[in-house]
Amino acid sequence: MIPLVYYLELSVLVFGIGLYGVLTTRNGIKVLMGIELMLNAANINFVAFSRYLADASGQVFATFIITLAAAEAAVGLALFLAIYRARGTVDVGELQSMRW
Amino acid sequence: MVFEMIAFLALSVIILGSSLMVMLSRDIVHSALFLAGAFAGVAALFILLEAEFLAAIQLMVYAGAVVVLMLFAIMLTRREKEGSP
Amino acid sequence: MLEYAWLIPLFPLVAFAVILLFGHRFKEQCGYVAIAFLTLSLVVSLLTVVDVLGGRTGGSPGISWINAEGFRFGTMIDQLSALMLFAVSLVGFLIFIYSLGYMHGDEGIQRYFAEISLFIASMLGLVISNNLLFTFICWELVGLCSYLLIGFWYSKPSAASAAKKAFLVTRVGDMAFLLGIFVLYAYFGTLDYNELFERAPEFAKVGSGILGMSVLTLASLLLFGGAVGKSAQFPLHVWLPDAMEGPTTVSALIHAATMVKAGVFLVARTYPLFTPASFLVVAYIGGITALIAALMALVMVDIKRVVAYSTISSLGYMTLALGVGGYAAGLFYLLTHSFFKALLFLAAGSAIHGVHSMDIREMGGLLKKMPITGYTALVGAWALSGLPPLSGFWSKDEILVAVSARDPVLFAMAMVTAFLTATFIFRWFFTIFTGEESERSAHAHESPATMTAPLVVLAIGAAFLGFLKFFGFEEWIVRALPEEPMAIGGDHAMVMQLSILIAALGIATAYIIYNRKAVSSELFVRNLRPLHTFIVNKYYMDHLYIALAERVVAGFSYLMERFDMLVVDGIVNGVGRLFIKVSEVVRRVQTGLVQDYASAVLLGASILLIILKLKEVLA
Numbered sequence: 001m002i003p004l005v006y007y008l009e010l011s012v013l014v015f016g017i018g019l020y021g022v023l024t025t026r027n028g029i030k031v032l033m034g035i036e037l038m039l040n041a042a043n044i045n046f047v048a049f050s051r052y053l054a055d056a057s058g059q060v061f062a063t064f065i066i067t068l069a070a071a072e073a074a075v076g077l078a079l080f081l082a083i084y085r086a087r088g089t090v091d092v093g094e095l096q097s098m099r100w
Numbered sequence: 101m102v103f104e105m106i107a108f109l110a111l112s113v114i115i116l117g118s119s120l121m122v123m124l125s126r127d128i129v130h131s132a133l134f135l136a137g138a139f140a141g142v143a144a145l146f147i148l149l150e151a152e153f154l155a156a157i158q159l160m161v162y163a164g165a166v167v168v169l170m171l172f173a174i175m176l177t178r179r180e181k182e183g184s185p
Numbered sequence: 186m187l188e189y190a191w192l193i194p195l196f197p198l199v200a201f202a203v204i205l206l207f208g209h210r211f212k213e214q215c216g217y218v219a220i221a222f223l224t225l226s227l228v229v230s231l232l233t234v235v236d237v238l239g240g241r242t243g244g245s246p247g248i249s250w251i252n253a254e255g256f257r258f259g260t261m262i263d264q265l266s267a268l269m270l271f272a273v274s275l276v277g278f279l280i281f282i283y284s285l286g287y288m289h290g291d292e293g294i295q296r297y298f299a300e301i302s303l304f305i306a307s308m309l310g311l312v313i314s315n316n317l318l319f320t321f322i323c324w325e326l327v328g329l330c331s332y333l334l335i336g337f338w339y340s341k342p343s344a345a346s347a348a349k350k351a352f353l354v355t356r357v358g359d360m361a362f363l364l365g366i367f368v369l370y371a372y373f374g375t376l377d378y379n380e381l382f383e384r385a386p387e388f389a390k391v392g393s394g395i396l397g398m399s400v401l402t403l404a405s406l407l408l409f410g411g412a413v414g415k416s417a418q419f420p421l422h423v424w425l426p427d428a429m430e431g432p433t434t435v436s437a438l439i440h441a442a443t444m445v446k447a448g449v450f451l452v453a454r455t456y457p458l459f460t461p462a463s464f465l466v467v468a469y470i471g472g473i474t475a476l477i478a479a480l481m482a483l484v485m486v487d488i489k490r491v492v493a494y495s496t497i498s499s500l501g502y503m504t505l506a507l508g509v510g511g512y513a514a515g516l517f518y519l520l521t522h523s524f525f526k527a528l529l530f531l532a533a534g535s536a537i538h539g540v541h542s543m544d545i546r547e548m549g550g551l552l553k554k555m556p557i558t559g560y561t562a563l564v565g566a567w568a569l570s571g572l573p574p575l576s577g578f579w580s581k582d583e584i585l586v587a588v589s590a591r592d593p594v595l596f597a598m599a600m601v602t603a604f605l606t607a608t609f610i611f612r613w614f615f616t617i618f619t620g621e622e623s624e625r626s627a628h629a630h631e632s633p634a635t636m637t638a639p640l641v642v643l644a645i646g647a648a649f650l651g652f653l654k655f656f657g658f659e660e661w662i663v664r665a666l667p668e669e670p671m672a673i674g675g676d677h678a679m680v681m682q683l684s685i686l687i688a689a690l691g692i693a694t695a696y697i698i699y700n701r702k703a704v705s706s707e708l709f710v711r712n713l714r715p716l717h718t719f720i721v722n723k724y725y726m727d728h729l730y731i732a733l734a735e736r737v738v739a740g741f742s743y744l745m746e747r748f749d750m751l752v753v754d755g756i757v758n759g760v761g762r763l764f765i766k767v768s769e770v771v772r773r774v775q776t777g778l779v780q781d782y783a784s785a786v787l788l789g790a791s792i793l794l795i796i797l798k799l800k801e802v803l804a
Contacts, residue, residue: 001101002108007149010112014119014138019787021123023780029173030128031780033135036166037119040142043158051149059151066154066161073166077173084177096777 007048015041028080028090032073039069107148115141132170139163187236187243189229190260190313193270194323196226197306201299208295215298216285223278223305230274230309237267238661261315261378265453265665268516269312269446272523275646276442277305279639283531284434286635287538297337301438304330308443312450317366317376320451324362324415327447328355331439335431344430354424358414362451365407369458372400382457382667389460398462405463408455409470416448416500419474423726425497426481429489433534436489441496441526449503449519456512457667468508468591472598475501477724479605483612484720488533488545491613495569496526498602502584505599511587512666513659518584521576525568525647528640529610532562535636536617539629545613550622554629557637559618561644566614568647570607571688576651578685583659586680600687607691615699 021034043062050058118138122131139162146155200222242263307326314320336348388400417425482494506515535558552559568577589596
């Protein structure tokens with residue numbers, strides 16, 4: 001059996017890539033993609049632990065996360081569509097009206 | 101055992117590579133497609149972890165619904181002049 | 186009816202509420218509502234007086250309103266309260282009736298009767314109160330009503346400023362009164378009159394630490410300060426003449442019969458608290474007031490101001506009497522004065538009503554045109570000047586006897602005042618009612634019955650109340666004191682003859698100058714020009730007060746204003762400015778960029794992880 005650490009390392013790498021995307025990219029939709037990647041990394045963690053501890057609750061959590069991620073993607077994309085309609089851009093660098 | 105290790109390494113390469121390409125590719129449509137690839141890789145990884153049900157859901161929800169949603173959003177927010185906003 | 190004495194002030198209070206709430210339905214009928222309720226009050230008052238005459242005194246312990254030690258609002262009915270109840274409710278009743286005629290057709294009649302009902306309610310409450318706090322509350326209410334009523338014709342600038350003046354000047358006294366209450370409460374722990382009187386001797390020797398006065402002296406002088414304001418004693422007398430801007434009925438009710446008596450009443454009520462030292466002050470203040478006011482009355486030409494100054498002079502007399510220990514004499518004069526001074530005011534009002542002028546030089550020969558007014562005014566003037574057999578003589582005589590036994594200086598002052606009083610009031614009478622008819626008085630006619638009837642009743646009172654002396658009035662009234670006052674010596678017969686002589690001399694002087702015109706009054710004015718100017722300008726006391734207010738108070742206010750602007754506002758604005766400056770710097774943190782916030786979250790989470798790890802490693 002593959003050691004658990006391998007899975008965890010993979011998870012960390014994926015999470016790091018996602019985080020990098022969220023923090024650096026200026027396209028709003030790409031930011032959302034980064035978030036999806038981070039959620040997937042968490043999922044990998046859950047499922048791996050569930051397997052190695054022989055406990056099903058990890059999978060249950062993963063199910064919930066998938067559900068939640070889908071909802072979050074829908075709401076987030078709808079928000080960006082609305083912002084696009086209002087301001088003609090989805091560049092998060094230009095969305096500064098909350099300043100001060 | 102060896103097969104499992106090979107499969108894991110191969111899947112890891114696919115997942116990490118697609119994830120990186122999501123962030124690095126210049127065209128956002130490509131990003132979305134690489135995202136689908138990464139999701140599929142994760143689904144395969146779930147099978148490796150003996151979580152077949154989750155793998156199915158992963159494929160349906162992520163690779164299916166979420167990526168399609170993303171593509172729609174990209175299509176609706178794309179500006180005509182620039183190739184990739 | 187002693188137990189129901191608390192009802193007495195309640196009736197006019199109800200009238201006040203009714204007129205205030207439903208007055209617009211009654212319009213002109215407001216007066217009848219007020220009179221109806223006051224009649225109930227009058228009946229209960231008279232029944233109470235009968236009770237007291239029958240030897241019963243007491244009161245109810247009252248209700249506890251503020252749940253604190255020493256604050257129970259109850260009634261205290263003794264001979265003094267009974268006397269005041271009688272005077273206030275009866276004179277008030279007559280003035281209400283007179284008001285029906287006098288205020289007829291005035292636009293503010295509803296307001297007038299509402300205010301005057303509230304006034305009489307608070308005055309009645311004042312006289313039956315059994316503790317100083319409730320007295321003070323009523324005292325202030327009375328002051329408020331006085332303000333409202335003096336400024337009744339508020340569209341007249343002079344009336345508005347007179348009302349303000351009255352309020353502000355009496356406020357000086359009220360402040361002293363309040364301080365006196367504080368002193369008493371601090372040492373006695375109670376404000377109930379009976380308890381105060383019982384424990385007064387304990388504190389007679391205790392020093393207060395202020396100018397070497399004992400606690401009692403300090404407290405009684407402060408209380409007297411309140412009386413000085415309310416009863417228009419020197420040096421706070423300046424408000425009363427100006428208060429004549431109000432309707433004449435108000436002048437009669439407030440400034441002759443009731444409110445100004447509140448000060449004298451207060452001194453009489455707290456009599457056991459006074460010490461010899463404070464009595465001396467009281468006596469001299471009274472004497473000085475009586476003298477200077479009489480002098481001013483001599484030169485005034487306004488029909489009401491003459492009477493107003495004579496009121497101040499009479500109040501000085503009462504204060505003087507109380508100060509020299511003539512408790513009964515002072516109160517006797519208070520009773521008779523209520524009647525004849527109200528009479529004089531109402532007669533003046535009736536004359537004004539007939540002639541439509543306030544200047545006595547524009548009147549003359551009114552006796553034929555307005556016989557009832559004229560003859561009742563004669564009774565009032567006669568009583569005031571102190572010739573037998575009218576009431577003024579008997580009461581004034583008592584005061585003179587009391588003074589003569591104590592202090593020759595004060596006695597001389599009182600005698601001069603008596604002479605001046607007789608002179609000025611008959612100058613007033615002769616100028617208005619006798620002599621040639623002026624142009625204005627040719628059109629005068631007698632006032633309606635609602636106005637003349639009270640005049641007649643008051644005249645009867647003014648004429649005959651003096652005979653109460655022969656029915657043991659003095660022995661009766663002193664029973665209000667916890668202990669018998671010291672006996673007053675004095676040569677009764679000598680003083681009586683002297684006072685008759687002086688009064689007759691005064692009247693004769695007035696007769697020669699103002700009726701016969703044998704000697705022109707111009708002669709005196711010419712030869713005594715500086716003195717005349719000095720008195721006509723009211724001793725420049727108004728000027729002095731204005732200068733005081735403008736220079737000292739305004740200067741101090743200016744300093745306070747600078748302090749407020751620079752220091753207080755400076756602190757407040759400085760704090761605000763500091764935060765603005767700080768936030769100018771700090772606000773740069775808020776970029777509005779979601780990724781910056783996410784970075785901050787990452788940074789924070791990283792630091793947290795590092796700390797946790799470090800703890801684990803170090804442990």
